[in-house]
Amino acid sequence: MKYVVIFKAKIRNLDEQYFQTANMLREKALGRFNCQHFEAWTEGQKEIALSYWNSLADIQAWHHDAEHQVAQQHGKTKWYAHFSVEICEILRQYRN
Secondary structure, three states, X not given: OOEEEEEEEEEOOOOHHHHHHHHHHHHHHHHHOOOOEEXXXXXXXXXEEEXXXXXXXXXXXXXXXXXXXXXXXXXXXXXXXXXXXXXXXXXXXXXO
């Protein structure tokens, strides 16, 4: 794993469509776009998701996927009050 995408959001309203879309997109990222691992947490009105990738090209391809683009629009208009995305290179990783 070389890169992590950090998604942080303040939740507006997560409906059933959100949960269905999130599950479908998670499986798509892992199965078709070479995402290595995905994890997410929600606490109160805050959400954070981490996705791990081997290349910036894979992240870029995922960002431009048509279904992901539609979900991003729904995120902006329905699901989130605001959000941010950070892409970071992993310089070192430890496991115990």
